[in-house]
Amino acid sequence: MILQLEHNTEPKDILSLTETIAGLGYKSTHVKTQRENYLICIGNKEIDIRQLGHLPVVKDIHRVSDQYKLVSRKWKTNYTSINLGDDVYIGGKEKTIIAGPCSIESEDQAESIAEHLSQQGIKIMRGGVFKPRSSPYAFRGLGLEGMKLFHNACKKRGIKIITEVMQASQIEELYPYIDIFQVGARNSQNYNLLDALGESDKPVMIKRGISGSIDELLYSAEYVFSAGNEDIILCERGIRTFETSYRNTFDINAIQVLKDKTHLPVLADPSHGVGIRDYVPGIALAAIVAGADGVIYEVHPSPERALSDGQQTLNFQESEALIQKIKVLEKL
Amino acid sequence: MILQLEHNTEPKDILSLTETIAGLGYKSTHVKTQRENYLICIGNKEIDIRQLGHLPVVKDIHRVSDQYKLVSRKWKTNYTSINLGDDVYIGGKEKTIIAGPCSIESEDQAESIAEHLSQQGIKIMRGGVFKPRSSPYAFRGLGLEGMKLFHNACKKRGIKIITEVMQASQIEELYPYIDIFQVGARNSQNYNLLDALGESDKPVMIKRGISGSIDELLYSAEYVFSAGNEDIILCERGIRTFETSYRNTFDINAIQVLKDKTHLPVLADPSHGVGIRDYVPGIALAAIVAGADGVIYEVHPSPERALSDGQQTLNFQESEALIQKIKVLEKL
Amino acid sequence: MILQLEHNTEPKDILSLTETIAGLGYKSTHVKTQRENYLICIGNKEIDIRQLGHLPVVKDIHRVSDQYKLVSRKWKTNYTSINLGDDVYIGGKEKTIIAGPCSIESEDQAESIAEHLSQQGIKIMRGGVFKPRSSPYAFRGLGLEGMKLFHNACKKRGIKIITEVMQASQIEELYPYIDIFQVGARNSQNYNLLDALGESDKPVMIKRGISGSIDELLYSAEYVFSAGNEDIILCERGIRTFETSYRNTFDINAIQVLKDKTHLPVLADPSHGVGIRDYVPGIALAAIVAGADGVIYEVHPSPERALSDGQQTLNFQESEALIQKIKVLEKL
Amino acid sequence: MILQLEHNTEPKDILSLTETIAGLGYKSTHVKTQRENYLICIGNKEIDIRQLGHLPVVKDIHRVSDQYKLVSRKWKTNYTSINLGDDVYIGGKEKTIIAGPCSIESEDQAESIAEHLSQQGIKIMRGGVFKPRSSPYAFRGLGLEGMKLFHNACKKRGIKIITEVMQASQIEELYPYIDIFQVGARNSQNYNLLDALGESDKPVMIKRGISGSIDELLYSAEYVFSAGNEDIILCERGIRTFETSYRNTFDINAIQVLKDKTHLPVLADPSHGVGIRDYVPGIALAAIVAGADGVIYEVHPSPERALSDGQQTLNFQESEALIQKIKVLEKL
Missing domain, CATH: 3.30.70.1140 (Phospho-2-dehydro-3-deoxyheptonate aldolase; domain 1)
Structure with a gap:
């Protein structure tokens, strides 16, 4: 209740x-x-x-019969639209497109990607500076220095920023530079982090856990909301199954289930959702058709030279082609 | 080789x-x-x-480096189109729509559904007469009597027929009445059945196993092809995962993977792929956008009274709306 | 009811x-x-x-509240013991050990394995003559000729025989030579085969499906029982999960769940359950401790030369060591 | 290298x-x-x-060909034994038994459980004071106050303490009271937490992620080791699969795989591994037989009144019976 x-x-x-x-x-x-x-x-x-x-x-x-309450559509049937300022919204009539590299790697890289987005009319850029990596010896991101490069590249072009926050202590550090905090799949049930983000006044995008159920994703959102922050975006990014011919199984079913259960916006991450570059556009378009509020995908000037996730990253040409197709679908 | x-x-x-x-x-x-x-x-x-x-x-x-050979796209890069006669094809430029009840239940039901399809310009009807059911006490289909009702309803309207064959001995019985043999998910690795269907000259549609890998589906197709029958259609129908908020997880990734690996046509079964009526059209459209050659879904005049699978079956109005949307997408 | x-x-x-x-x-x-x-x-x-x-x-x-009825322990709380004749039982106080090759390959191989079993006091031999193989080009077993070799090797030593039956038409062929029909994982929901085996008077061992739920296994047993055959053995053989560091995930939980839900005997197949030779004995012993009525594992005089499944097959020395350990545990 | x-x-x-x-x-x-x-x-x-x-x-x-290095058995073939002081070790000849409640709930509860352990000769008690709960509205533990009750109950009886740490900032708070830090399944890829625990000089037990692969668990251990802390214990606690007749699928295969791949001690958590009280002892014993270095299970004076996890918690009588059985197995 x-x-x-x-x-x-x-x-x-x-x-x-x-x-x-x-x-x-x-x-x-x-x-x-x-x-x-x-x-x-x-x-x-x-x-x-x-x-x-x-x-x-x-x-x-x-009355809300669901176990999660504030994020349920049982009490708030109208969908939530998150206002990022400057007429940029997530959720609502227009489909959101977020693109950017897996990791911010250099000033040149950040600038060239921001310029690509700017030319394509894309208003939000993704990019990691604190990277959760399976191996402690892998590249873990440029940290705050990378954040500044990222911010500079976006600010001059009026582009909003989303980046991953891995622990509560990074919230304050990242705050001045970003527009949306991203909670990664591995931290989707890091409740202390979710609680801390609930005390922020900036929007939070939560990725579904690697094998997280749809209900667990909604509970994670409930943590943020009940700690004080209503501006939450959910992201389907594929789940772990027995199938080995691609990286993750993009759960296309989850898009409609989530749009039914919650009033929060739902984005699709086709890059992690399939993990193979050639299939990313197809999954992005399928997710839009299934009702996603938008997509977030990886783009890089030279995917084959990217420091992480290159195999699932589009180049500028592929990115442009995808954006055009999303716009065509949007008109239907 | x-x-x-x-x-x-x-x-x-x-x-x-x-x-x-x-x-x-x-x-x-x-x-x-x-x-x-x-x-x-x-x-x-x-x-x-x-x-x-x-x-x-x-x-x-x-040379074919894949373990499966004849079904591989490594030697036959052009996609296969299955000719059902009377200008009806599966695979090729036009998207195929197959619809019909889970089970043939009565003459009235078969006639009314065939009439619905006829009015919508749908050329192939599905319907089970031999039904694999988890419980031996459940309705197992009308058998050959049902097959005759089904055939009568379709013949007069020029509609092709696909129905499930559960064992080799049914091939001969069903042969005079049908246009495509369907191998169900539970029999997708019933190799004796696949061998026997390889000796038939009618097309065979193989559904992916309940937890079958993409490669296993291709191997099953290789059984049919290597036993002598080239006319094979593959069908993605959702896989079993940990998620419990719907019936199966429709594997949207599989569509593109299959279109890459094999020259055979690939259909999507959104009814089993999600298992919840309201979400069936969304999955159908997503599959088309992702590159499926068509869809096969369940329709019934009164889904709530269907003897099986009612919860995932569209009524005529929903079916018509879906067909219209597929046609819009097809034009893109 | x-x-x-x-x-x-x-x-x-x-x-x-x-x-x-x-x-x-x-x-x-x-x-x-x-x-x-x-x-x-x-x-x-x-x-x-x-x-x-x-x-x-x-x-x-x-009254039986379960959906399956005759196999439920809700009406028959005493465990069933299957009598194979000559004082050989499955289910009951003694743990059953069944061993043998994946496939019968030759007279020499069948004889040497039967002799190994005989020396170890093992009363039931497994061995495939009709083999379900993913690829149609792989070795599919010696068929009825192999069955005869198998039978000769066992008969003279008083050893009972279990072999896989892949389709109803093989039941009659195999009948004179075997003591237990095995339904393989890929056929565990081949309901026509189960129905046909229900009409036999020889015991049937049903393997759990590759991703079959425990309830589905019980339903499959219900098929056989309700078609007229009470002598059913269930076999846990590992399920398909996301983990790739071994072949299947042996479901140790299933042993106790099955012993709770059904009165039928439950065997464990550690060879398929883990798929790596060194780990087979550990899984066999764990299954016994968890309450399995016995084990069925693969043994071969030279596993590295076996025509199938060599990587999960014990040699005679390993087999003997395992048998000794099972006997120690049994005394507890 | x-x-x-x-x-x-x-x-x-x-x-x-x-x-x-x-x-x-x-x-x-x-x-x-x-x-x-x-x-x-x-x-x-x-x-x-x-x-x-x-x-x-x-x-x-x-040379270490694995991707993880310091935790690999490729360079350190002797198994590691963790010394907790006062002649208490994890890893080595003796099997470790750790027991205690899901959550510390009150002084009475903590004292009565510590007394039970003391009488049974159990040297390490588990108990949560910071609890990760799916719902933000559920009981989240007594926090530091609970930690003090827990510590008092154990100190006077010479019992060591393990408790879950959910974020880096809790390490210092918990440090004076505990002997082992536990990283829960939901935090098993919280790399900042793992890094921070690497800087501690107290042992760390890492639970496998809810759908974490065996390799990911080893990578998580590599984080702790490479940040400076060699004293790491791994814990198999069941994985998420399609099966719904119990809570998690205890991965009995993982025990042997881990003992092969790493020199670190491996414990089994049968309480979470199956999630149903009656089956907990069977899984505990199976894990011991498969080679686990010990078990960690939940015990409570009145499981039916526990504030969390009561359905998988043993009472004192069941706990005592399990301990006796472990001791019998250990002698083999």
């Missing part, structure tokens, strides 16, 4: 409400986000919600 | 060729299909294929 | 009982096995079973 | 060595642990290692 409270509700009113709720056998959690005030009430008893509706600070009240 | 032989090659020439091949350390299998004559040669030695090219009965010679 | 009927129940009494049952809203299936007479009743209505208990032909009546 | 260096190697010698190595086309990483000095060299060129063996600071040199 979700109670939406008046904006100016006083702590004492919340306390009093919590006690009333406790009297009905429900445990409640107060959630204050950048926009609203909620009381999440968990319990099993049958109660007549009309007895709560009159209470002065309660604006609205919603 | 595949040797294409002259049509009129005599048994003694094949024997002599086999011996020559054996002398080079290769084991060979003669394959005579409805259209061609092949010698499949398996071995590891490096040989100079020019020494074979001159031999009188050898028309052409192809 | 299962009704156990008197042995000499007349068809007319069954018909009349079926009608009574139908009147209560239940659909019933008559099952006559080599030992008993049952009526399986499927329905959802709440009924007072006492009203059925008085009926003259009804010996006993059991 | 791993170079073991003299203990007192000076930074300038390491620098000079690194340059020599770079000249051979290898990238090197210096690793200084609580016990040794290593240089890890990554590269593809063939080199004659004898030219490195003479160098004064190099004690020994090992």
